[in-house]
Amino acid sequence: MKKLWAEHRGFIVFFALMFCFRSAIADWSDVPSGSMKPTLLEGDRISINKMAYDLRIPFSHISLYKIADPARGDIVVFDSKAADKRLVKRVIGLPGDTVAMENNRLLINGQKVDYQPLLAGDQLELLPGKNHSLRVNSPSSRYANFDPVKVPADHYLMLGDNRDNSADSRVIGFVPRNELVGRSRGVVLSLDYDNYFLPRTERFFKELK
Structure with missing residues (x-):
C-alpha cells in the first residue's frame, strides 16, 4: 500500500477530490425518460448544482x-425513496401551499394558473414567477385531476412537464426536502437515442426554463 501510495498519490488525490466535488458541489445526470418533455428529452445530460x-x-x-429553499418552477433532481430511484421533476407546490388540478389545469392557493397554447400542441404554463412549456396529451387522463392537498412543512409537490406521462407527486406523494440532490438550469449535451445516439448539437449548453 505504501508503494502504491508513493507511486500514484497524485492520481489518488485527484480522483478523491473529483468524487467529493461531484458528490457535494456539482454533477451531471442523464435523462432516461420523457416525463419532462418538452423541456427535457431522453438522452439529455443535465447539470446539477448540488449547492443550490x-x-x-x-x-x-x-x-x-441551508443555503436557500427551492423556488416554484425549479427543475429539481432528487433521490426518491418512494420510487427507489433518482428523479427529475419541477417544483409546483411549496410548503404550506394548497394545490389542486382540474382537467390538467392547476389551482394554487385557490388561484387558477393561466395557460397559453404553443406550437405542436404544447402549452405555456404561467406559474407565479415562472413560465415554462408543458405537454398534455389528454384532459381525460387519470392523472388530470386531484382534489386540493396541502403541502406539509419541509416537503414539495413535484410534477413532470409531460403531465400525462410522469410518475410524480401524484404517484409517489410529497417529496421531503432531505431527498433533494440539487437544481438543474441547463443541458450539458444530448444524444438522440432514436438516431444511433448521434449528438443533438442544438441542445448542447441549452438553458432550461
Missing part, C-alpha cells in the same frame, strides 16, 4: 448549512 439549496457532507444527504 444546501451544503452537504459529501456522499450523504446530511445538510451542514
Whole structure:
C-alpha cells in the first residue's frame, strides 16, 4: 500500500477530490425518460448544482448549512425513496401551499394558473414567477385531476412537464426536502437515442426554463 501510495498519490488525490466535488458541489445526470418533455428529452445530460439549496457532507444527504429553499418552477433532481430511484421533476407546490388540478389545469392557493397554447400542441404554463412549456396529451387522463392537498412543512409537490406521462407527486406523494440532490438550469449535451445516439448539437449548453 505504501508503494502504491508513493507511486500514484497524485492520481489518488485527484480522483478523491473529483468524487467529493461531484458528490457535494456539482454533477451531471442523464435523462432516461420523457416525463419532462418538452423541456427535457431522453438522452439529455443535465447539470446539477448540488449547492443550490444546501451544503452537504459529501456522499450523504446530511445538510451542514441551508443555503436557500427551492423556488416554484425549479427543475429539481432528487433521490426518491418512494420510487427507489433518482428523479427529475419541477417544483409546483411549496410548503404550506394548497394545490389542486382540474382537467390538467392547476389551482394554487385557490388561484387558477393561466395557460397559453404553443406550437405542436404544447402549452405555456404561467406559474407565479415562472413560465415554462408543458405537454398534455389528454384532459381525460387519470392523472388530470386531484382534489386540493396541502403541502406539509419541509416537503414539495413535484410534477413532470409531460403531465400525462410522469410518475410524480401524484404517484409517489410529497417529496421531503432531505431527498433533494440539487437544481438543474441547463443541458450539458444530448444524444438522440432514436438516431444511433448521434449528438443533438442544438441542445448542447441549452438553458432550461
